[in-house]
Structures are given as structure tokens and as C-alpha cells.
Amino acid sequence: xxxxxxxxxxxxxxxxxxxxxxxxxxxxxxxxxxxxxxxxxxxxxxxxxxxxxxxxxxxxxxxxxxxxxxxxxxxxxxxxxxxxxxxxxxxxxxxxxxxxxxxxxxxxxxxxxxxxxxxxxxxxxxxxxxxxxxxxxxxxxxxxxxxxxxxxxxxxxxxxxxxxxxxxxxxxxx
Numbered sequence: 001x002x003x004x005x006x007x008x009x010x011x012x013x014x015x016x017x018x019x020x021x022x023x024x025x026x027x028x029x030x031x032x033x034x035x036x037x038x039x040x041x042x043x044x045x046x047x048x049x050x051x052x053x054x055x056x057x058x059x060x061x062x063x064x065x066x067x068x069x070x071x072x073x074x075x076x077x078x079x080x081x082x083x084x085x086x087x088x089x090x091x092x093x094x095x096x097x098x099x100x101x102x103x104x105x106x107x108x109x110x111x112x113x114x115x116x117x118x119x120x121x122x123x124x125x126x127x128x129x130x131x132x133x134x135x136x137x138x139x140x141x142x143x144x145x146x147x148x149x150x151x152x153x154x155x156x157x158x159x160x161x162x163x164x165x166x167x168x169x170x171x172x173x174x
Contacts, residue, residue, distance in 0.1 A: 003047030006056075011040055014057040018064060026068050035071070039064040107157040111150055114138075118146040119154070 015036065022032035039060045043050040053059040081087045108116050114136065121132045129147070133140045
């Protein structure tokens with residue numbers, strides 16, 4: 001059986017049960033769903049390893065509980081730092097991009113993730129190429145290649161947007 005298919009079968013058989021169990025552990029349905037999804041994502045990232053596990057549901061439950069524990073610890077540390085006045089709580093609402101930037105955001109969404117991440121980190125976050133490479137865990141020349149190809153792709157997409165501004169709305173990019 002395909003290892004990815006094995007993960008899908010365990011998902012269908014165990015997801016609801018795991019979410020129910022983790023809801024009890026975390027006290028929050030949304031948090032339980034998040035940690036169970038993350039556990040399955042980890043299984044999908046290494047399906048051959050997952051296929052060798054003798055009790056897949058137990059493995060997923062352990063992974064999900066460890067994820068929940070790590071999240072709880074991070075929140076606990078943040079709460080302590082917040083109470084001590086060492087961090088300021090984020091605003092309730094984070095405003096989206098300015099309307100004139102929406103075509104750029106839509107164009108970025110069409111690019112492959114690594115290229116998009118490199119472009120955003122370099123051109124929007126203003127990080128040097130070496131820091132982008134370190135952040136993404138790739139060689140500097142890979143980042144340079146992604147940046148060059150990404151700029152060309154963005155230019156073509158945005159040029160098309162200028163020629164046919166309503167075409168992107170029909171494609172669902174706005």
C-alpha cells in the first residue's frame with residue numbers, strides 16, 4: 001500500500017477520536033483540531049516512517065499531545081512575559097494591505113512558496129540575501145535564483161493585471 005494512502009486511511013479512522021481526546025487535553029476544540037492536523041502533517045511529511053509504526057493512532061496521539069504541550073509552554077512563557085511588562089500584547093485587529101497593494105498580494109499568491117517567501121523576506125522584510133538564505137535553510141545562490149525568477153514572474157503577472165484589470169477578478173485573484 002502507498003504510504004500516503006496509509007496515512008489517509010488512519011486519518012479517516014482516527015481523526016474524530018483524536019480530536020475528541022485532544023479536546024479534553026487542551027480544553028479547546030479549535031486547538032485540538034490544530035494539534036491533530038499538525039500530527040497528521042508530520043505523518044505525511046514522513047509517510048514511510050509512519051507506515052512502520054505498529055500503532056499509528058497511538059503515535060499520532062503522542063505527537064499531538066507533545067505539540068499541545070509545546071504550545072501550552074509557549075503561551076505560559078508569553079503570559080509571564082506579558083504580566084511582567086516585557087512584551088506588549090498584539091492588537092486585536094491587524095489591518096490588511098492597502099488597496100493599492102492587493103494586486104501584488106494576489107500575484108505573490110500565484111508563485112511557488114519558496115520563491116514567494118524569498119521575495120517577501122528580501123523585498124518586503126528588507127533582509128539581505130544571506131539572511132534570507134539562512135532563514136529558509138538554502139544556499140545563497142538558490143535564493144538569488146528564486147529572487148530573479150520571482151521578479152520576472154511578478155513583472156509578467158502585474159503587467160497582465162495592468163492590461164486587463166478585470167481578468168484577475170474573473171480568475172479569483174482579487
